[in-house]
Amino acid sequence: MNCFSTKAVIQMVVRQYNSSKKNSKPLRNYLKQNSRFLDSLRVHVKAGTGGFGFPKYGGEGGKGGDVSFVATDGMTLKDFLNKYPRKKIQAETGGNSHSRRILGQIGQDKKVNVPIGITVYDDKNVLIGDLNEKDSELIVAKGGEGGKNSNGYCGVKGESRSVKLELKLIADIGLVGFPNAGKSTFLKAISNAKPKIASYPFTTIRPNIGILSYEDLRQISMADLPGLIEGAHCNIGMGHRFLRHVERTKLLLLIVDINGFQLNPKHKFRSCLETIILLNKELELYKEELLDKPAMLLINKMDTEGAKEKYLEIKDQLENLDEALLSFPKEIRPLKSIKFDKIIQISAKNQPDDIKQVKQIVRNLLDINEELSNDVECHPLEDLKEQLRERGPVLL
Numbered sequence: 414m415n416c417f418s419t420k421a422v423i424q425m426v427v428r429q430y431n432s433s434k435k436n437s438k439p440l441r442n443y444l445k446q447n448s449r450f451l452d453s454l455r456v457h458v459k460a461g462t463g464g465f466g467f468p469k470y471g472g473e474g475g476k477g478g479d480v481s482f483v484a485t486d487g488m489t490l491k492d493f494l495n496k497y498p499r500k501k502i503q504a505e506t507g508g509n510s511h512s513r514r515i516l517g518q519i520g521q522d523k524k525v526n527v528p529i530g531i532t533v534y535d536d537k538n539v540l541i542g543d544l545n546e547k548d549s550e551l552i553v554a555k556g557g558e559g560g561k562n563s564n565g566y567c568g569v570k571g572e573s574r575s576v577k578l579e580l581k582l583i584a585d586i587g588l589v590g591f592p593n594a595g596k597s598t599f600l601k602a603i604s605n606a607k608p609k610i611a612s613y614p615f616t617t618i619r620p621n622i623g624i625l626s627y628e629d630l631r632q633i634s635m636a637d638l639p640g641l642i643e644g645a646h647c648n649i650g651m652g653h654r655f656l657r658h659v660e661r662t663k664l665l666l667l668i669v670d671i672n673g674f675q676l677n678p679k680h681k682f683r684s685c686l687e688t689i690i691l692l693n694k695e696l697e698l699y700k701e702e703l704l705d706k707p708a709m710l711l712i713n714k715m716d717t718e719g720a721k722e723k724y725l726e727i728k729d730q731l732e733n734l735d736e737a738l739l740s741f742p743k744e745i746r747p748l749k750s751i752k753f754d755k756i757i758q759i760s761a762k763n764q765p766d767d768i769k770q771v772k773q774i775v776r777n778l779l780d781i782n783e784e785l786s787n788d789v790e791c792h793p794l795e796d797l798k799e800q801l802r803e804r805g806p807v808l809l
């Protein structure tokens with residue numbers, strides 16, 4: 414029986430991994446740019462060890478610092494990763510007791526900002542706790558007791574473990590559009606939701622959630638996120654109050670009226686293309702990262718008179734939104750254009766076949782993006798090294 418060196422085994426497994434990747438179906442490139450949204454992350458947390466006691470004077474070492482997560486408004490998992498790229502968080506060790514300081518200094522706690530809506534699990538997927546309220550705090554690794562008589566004056570080790578942060582999603586899909594675009598009508602047609610529908614803006618004043626059910630029992634949730642209007646970033650209308658929900662969805666579904674939109678006679682009329690650009694800008698002004706999310710565009714009310722002609726007029730610009738943006742005035746132009754994985758024309762009110770098609774496409778998009786984000790999070794060599802460490806040397 415041969416015993417291979419660890420290096421040789423790693424090389425062999427990496428070769429197998431690479432060749433299995435070669436045989437798998439190549440992923441569509443145009444989607445890659447949108448696969449950067451993070452909704453779960455594993456990190457290592459290590460609390461501080463307690464300081465040594467001082468037996469001669471019965472002195473006690475300081476307690477080690479705790480590691481805790483604090484739910485923070487406006488924080489994303491990507492911000493978290495930028496701050497802790499090595500995914501390792503450590504609190505301070507407690508100070509030792511000595512002749513000039515009988516009670517050792519307490520180790521400083523490490524408080525780490527995380528997004529609101531995070532659930533934390535340990536390495537066996539057991540729930541540690543939820544952080545749903547702003548400023549709520551959860552200790553994820555407890556600092557060790559300082560050394561004293563009862564523990565032989567040796568500081569106790571701080572907890573050290575791997576934890577998983579999972580961003581709780583309000584829904585898989587977030588439906589975003591200006592008032593009257595047909596969000597409620599669309600949600601009602603595609604899901605089991607029963608939202609109010611009216612031909613005046615702001616029928617929806619809180620998110621409605623519908624469930625899309627498929628024949629194979631798969632279920633996908635969709636939230637109608639209401640009340641976004643031009644100037645929301647200046648707190649006009651309901652401002653950005655509802656956009657925070659968008660952060661907690663996997664796929665953005667923008668919906669616009671092919672005939673454009675005018676909030677009231679005091680506001681400017683905006684064409685369909687302008688509403689798309691304005692939605693893009695409002696999302697960007699709220700949080701640029703939202704533009705990295707997978708997104709799809711629905712051009713609604715295609716059953717209305719002159720809709721086909723209006724669509725043909727803007728088709729090319731829609732397909733090259735980056736360039737099209739340049740011809741719009743600065744005040745409505747976003748810095749970066751949203752990349753749509755799909756643009757579909759529908760009639761939410763009158764065309765059940767359109768709805769069926771969208772239902773299938775959103776499912777496919779969610780699946781493809783899930784596959785891509787698994788790819789992005791995967792560090793093959795590191796993972797394989799870790800697996801080898803766990804299994805020990807392989808005997809062949």
Ligand SMILES: Nc1nc2c(ncn2[C@@H]2O[C@H](COP(=O)(O)OP(=O)(O)OP(=O)(O)O)[C@@H](O)[C@H]2O)c(=O)[nH]1
Binds near residue numbers: 596759
């Ligand atoms: N012709 C036509 N009318 C539609 C279509 N979809 C929606 N409508 C109408 O447009 C109006 C607004 O629809 P809603 O579904 O309430 O729009 P909304 O985007 O939910 O509006 P808010 O609740 O204000 O955000 C209603 O009168 C709908 O009947 C469509 O595909 N074709």
